[in-house]
Amino acid sequence: MDDIPKDERDARKRLQHMAADKGSSLAELSRVLGRNPAYLQQYVSRGSPRHLDEPDLLRIAEFLGISPRIIRTREGAPAPRGRTFGLNSGAGDTADDFRDIPRLPLDASAGPGALGAEEISYDTFRFSRKYLRELGLEGADLTAIRVEGDSMEPLLRSGDEIFVDRNKRAGEGIFVVRIGDAIHVKQVRASKAGTIALISANEAYAPLELAREEVEVIGRVVWKGGRI
The missing domain is CATH 1.10.260.40 (lambda repressor-like DNA-binding domains)
Structure with missing residues (x-):
């Protein structure tokens, strides 16, 4: 081979x-x-x-x-019709009008922490490029993962799917981070030099303040979806 x-x-x-x-x-x-x-x-x-x-x-x-x-291995071949996810912009659109967002078999824990699995996509969400442009995400490096736990409620609920932009790893906001082997979704806030503060939306969970080298910032959460 x-x-x-x-x-x-x-x-x-x-x-x-x-x-x-x-x-x-x-x-x-x-x-x-x-x-x-x-x-x-x-x-x-x-x-x-x-x-x-x-x-x-x-x-x-x-x-x-x-x-x-x-x-699929053959580049440029017409895509067979299978399960698609996300938003269609209308009849008559071609495959080039859509973007497939890989869905990874990882759970971003909003609680005690989930172990990261091998990052090979097992599914995709299909979104129209027009809609992604409207969200300002046309050039984003997006992957989808699922939220587990309740520490980010009510902002993010267990079972929600989130899009993570791996191009965005600095600043404040909601980020997916890795601590050891565990994947978390937390609000990142400025802290004293050399440290990073991880805040839960659910006040029942105490803030975490860790040395910067203990935390790998994977990307910023830029979209969420889930069942009502």
Whole structure:
């Protein structure tokens, strides 16, 4: 597979990761396609076939409940229709009118802290580029993660999805931060030199003040969504 571009190898790894995450094997997925059990194992490990046909790609995505874009390897190929999320700007729009925001299998704890998982996207939110421009997020490096816990209530509730702009890591506001192996979402405020103050919206939680080197700022929270 040395001659296969990195993005194609990554897509194959995502397929393997997503299958395991959903409790399926590559052999099972091969049978879903009506192929021999070794078909997808050879695709992942040897790069043969080089690309999955679009009907096979869509069938796998529907079986796993993911967006087919996550495991697609062929650049410029028409996107198969799968699950989409977010806002559509209207009929007649093309794929270029939308942007897929990767959804990571991480929980940003708004409580005691959640352990970070491997940062491989398992789904996407699809938003119109026009809407993102209206939000001032056209050039943002966005990823979506889920909030767990109640320390940021009522601003953020457990189960909310948030968009994190990794281009924004300085200043004050609501940020996703990593402390050790745990991911948190907190309000960051100015503090004394060499320290960082992390504030919860829920007054039942005491503020944290840590040495700056103990906190990795991942990005600023720029959008939220969730069930009513």
